[in-house]
Amino acid sequence: MAFDSTLVLGVDLDAVCADYEGAFRTSVVRQMGLDPERLLPQTRWDAYSEWGLTFEQFEEAHRRAVLEDRMFRHMDPLPGVSEALWRLSDEGVWIRIITHRLIFNGAHEVSAADTAWWLDHHRIPYRDLCFIGDKPHVGADVYIDDSPTNIASLRATGRTVLVFDQSYNRDIAGPRVSAWSEITAYVLGLLEGRRRQLPLPLEQPGGEFEGRPEDLS
Template identity: 70%
Template sequence: MSSIDQFVLGVDLDGVCADYEQAFRASVVRHLGRAPEQLPPQTVMDAYSQWGLTFEQFEQAHRTAVVEDRMFRHMQPLPGVSEALWRLSNRGVWIRIITHRLLFNWAHESSAADTAYWLDANEIPYRDLCFIGDKPNVGADLYVDDSPSNIVALRAAGRAAIVFDQPYNRDLPGPRAHTWEDVVALVEAEFAARERQVPLPLELE
């Protein structure tokens, strides 16, 4: 049950709305001198192990990508995300962005500011922005996420969750969305099954 009397959709960012892998790969190539062919497509969550990085090297590479390259400001949106979320918002779905981007100390200002900038620049409608790792305790009626650990934790807590398809989560049971059109269909089906007071639509200026 959400904390407000609306249908709340909890939306992850990296790997769901934004192409984190492409942006991080470009930064690693630039700063660590790796050839692109040395960085295979991510098939496990800890891509750094596939790319021959230690966890310490990953931490430094991630910090560089966030602070120097402003990755969270410039990464590409995944196809159809803005249009899909506007369709849902205009139907009265309360969009709550939930992301765990504050991973390391002394990079929080750029992480938070660049996230807000990216959401506005890519016309992503939302009513709340939460930086938190403990997603089951963020009140939402339905979540969309790509992380296997997040999906498992959400479902263990009794939360409904859509798996946004990525190579590293193919072993998880559905419901599964391969595109943002799939997300819309799944959310609309869930939304229609519940009787909720809905907020007025946001206006796109």
């Protein structure tokens, strides 16, 4: 039986590593001339109806935010994300960024390029960068996500998911984390558990044997 201590961590970007809502709010204010005080924090997972947007208006506002305001380049990182992921990477965790950002035709180049630039600019370590909506098909040992839809689909296929706490996912069962320091502690605990399963090296009784295997017969 083969043992492997490598742990693959699947990391979502928006609202987990980066402040999507803050960047989108800034763009919507510019596009529509709305009072930013009216755009309250999102409490429902329904494409910002609380801001008075229809789904079609949300899609168009999102497209313009990506192309005109380069939202994926200018998002603020969430506190502690770079330090936490470097700590995990230094411990041997394989970091796989998994995000669903290639939504609109004609915006793929900007979306992908700005995502890669943002990751480098904010010193986010990663081994793989996956642009995909169907996250269960991207192999990882544990995922971090905020989307109720993604969490449900991952758990339906038996995946382990940490719920990154947001007001719109409070009805979802844990494990739940609200800061990157909590993610670090959880993942390091999983990693230590894997390492304990590794077989210990065999020791030869009476000292080390330096001959050939056939000399033992």
